[in-house]
Amino acid sequence: SAVISQKPSRDICQRGTSLTIQCQVDSQVTMMFWYRQQPGQSLTLIATANQGSEATYESGFVIDKFPISRPNLTFSTLTVSNMSPEDSSIYLCSVTAGGFGDEQFFGPGTRLTVL
Amino acid sequence: SQQGEEDPQALSIQEGENATMNCSYKTSINNLQWYRQNSGRGLVHLILIRSNEREKHSGRLRVTLDTSKKSSSLLITASRAADTASYFCATDGSGGSNYKLTFGKGTLLTVNP
Numbered sequence: 001s002a003v004i005s006q007k008p009s010r011d012i013c014q015r016g017t018s019l020t021i022q023c024q025v026d027s028q029v030t031m032m033f034w035y036r037q038q039p040g041q042s043l044t045l046i047a048t049a050n051q052g053s054e055a056t057y058e059s060g061f062v063i064d065k066f067p068i069s070r071p072n073l074t075f076s077t078l079t080v081s082n083m084s085p086e087d088s089s090i091y092l093c094s095v096t097a098g099g100f101g102d103e104q105f106f107g108p109g110t111r112l113t114v115l
Numbered sequence: 116s117q118q119g120e121e122d123p124q125a126l127s128i129q130e131g132e133n134a135t136m137n138c139s140y141k142t143s144i145n146n147l148q149w150y151r152q153n154s155g156r157g158l159v160h161l162i163l164i165r166s167n168e169r170e171k172h173s174g175r176l177r178v179t180l181d182t183s184k185k186s187s188s189l190l191i192t193a194s195r196a197a198d199t200a201s202y203f204c205a206t207d208g209s210g211g212s213n214y215k216l217t218f219g220k221g222t223l224l225t226v227n228p
């Protein structure tokens with residue numbers, strides 16, 4: 001399985017500011033994803049981070065709010081822009097090595113609190 | 116709409132007992148995966164079962180899949196206090212998206228020592 005790290009592990013931010021979350025994988029992976037888990041809820045996919053091209057966003061998520069970069073096969077960032085208290089969530093990146101039906105592994109998550 | 120739905124939403128058992136959690140989904144899938152999450156931390160991958168498999172084992176875990184009923188179950192045998200966590204099922208393949216996972220709401224398992 002892939003070893004995935006995220007930075008920061010947690011943060012408390014002020015309304016209106018932005019936070020960039022980093023996701024680092026110890027090996028090259030084909031697919032990287034970003035998920036959000038709101039308090040007491042399940043996980044919802046935000047977007048697929050595509051290497052060398054724009055991310056693919058799910059319904060309800062837009063690039064202006066959640067810009068994503070993926071400069072190579074081991075690294076991605078998610079920015080939460082112009083934050084409001086409703087953005088308080090755990091943000092998780094996940095990876096799959098590729099191939100049909102591969103297991104998907106998750107990072108430890110970033111717990112974000114917006115005041 | 117939510118692809119996976121787990122039941123029960125919460126389960127409390129004594130150490131040594133078995134715990135069974137169920138997951139139902141709505142559309143056809145390629146695979147179903149089970150995860151564990153401790154206290155709002157990252158997800159730990161437990162097991163993946165493919166749509167052409169009916170049962171899979173890993174240590175104290177046993178997963179079944181019934182594609183005709185669109186349901187899966189996770190059995191944890193001889194539970195331990197350390198098994199206390201939330202358990203989620205996740206499906207892929209819905210709508211032709213092979214890798215995007217859709218998660219159920221999760222079952223909160225409490226194992227009392």
